[in-house]
Amino acid sequence: MTALTVKRADGILTVQDMGRPGHLAQGLSRGGAMDRRALLEAAALLGARAPLAAIEMAGAGGQFSVDAPTRIALTGAPMSATLDGEALRWNATHLLQPGQLLQIRGARSGVYGYLTAAGGITSEPWLDSRATHLSIGIGTPLAAGDALPCGDDPAPERPAHGLAPESRFDGGTIRVVDGPHTALFDADVLEAFYATAFTRGPRGNRQGVQLAAEARFTTDHAKGLASDLIGPGDLQMTGDGVPYVLMAECQTVGGYPRIGTVLPADLPIVAQAAPGAMLRPRRVSLDEALAAARPEEAELRDLAGRCAPLVRDPATIHDLLSYQLVSGVTAGDDLDRG
Known part of the structure; x- marks a missing residue:
């Protein structure tokens, strides 16, 4: 089990999944993510078979940390994100290690961004959903200090993936x-x-x-x-x-x-x-x-087919010399280390 901790909340942060369909007769609307496609994109990027419960960030994000290595996906409205000060690509996955600080600032366009852990948020479900439903008082916005239980990353060795963003954030x-x-x-x-x-x-x-x-x-x-x-x-x-x-x-x-x-x-x-x-x-x-009209399962399959391993820009890799880029070629300090 992994804990995803909210160190600081800058926007309106809530836990959201695909909601609670089928309860209109009891006066309960579906709820769930405002941008359902963003959860499908996150699932595709993480290699999940179904959408996962995530943090919906309205307007801005905040600061986050984990207590075990886990991949995360950043989808929805593009926001400025850094990991220990290093810029992160949006609409992509990244490996978050314990002790690192993930910071997500305001939306550059759009309204709702999503932070999804590879194991999904596993808080106690109610009517088969973990979604916060603010209008009727199911759950509350997240605040600094909240630690959200998440499932363990099922494939921590999976390379980072990216997905070309769609133009749905400017009307x-x-x-x-x-x-x-x-x-x-x-x-x-x-x-x-x-x-x-x-x-x-x-x-x-x-x-x-x-x-x-x-x-x-x-x-x-x-x-x-x-x-x-x-x-x-x-x-x-x-x-x-x-x-x-x-x-x-x-x-x-x-x-x-x-x-x-x-x-x-x-x-x-x-x-x-x-x-x-x-x-x-x-x-x-x-x-x-x-x-x-298309089933969301079909959308998820299509999105998964469009995901591709993330190619990092060497100019942004601060520890580039620590990588063995060509077989037999090293940083040149082998004897010193020996």
């Missing part, structure tokens, strides 16, 4: 499929909505993200609308016509009209959009939405 186009309330909006309102370039508004958290624009998108048919089932991706309008994309910790029922639903594949774009980033909705048909 972009989000595909939206019609939902049960789309027909409540007049054609001109729908046309205006899909012609609008929104910015990620100042209001947003793990429950939902505001789409900001001067225009408002209302319907006269919203009065008396019965509450019904809602979930992550639903695009819900407030009474004054401001759209919100519901996210991982959204409520399970709601009565506001929903103009459509963001495809699951594009939710990481919404999650990683920092305030002011541009988000453009694009209306797609049900057939297009179904064609875009």
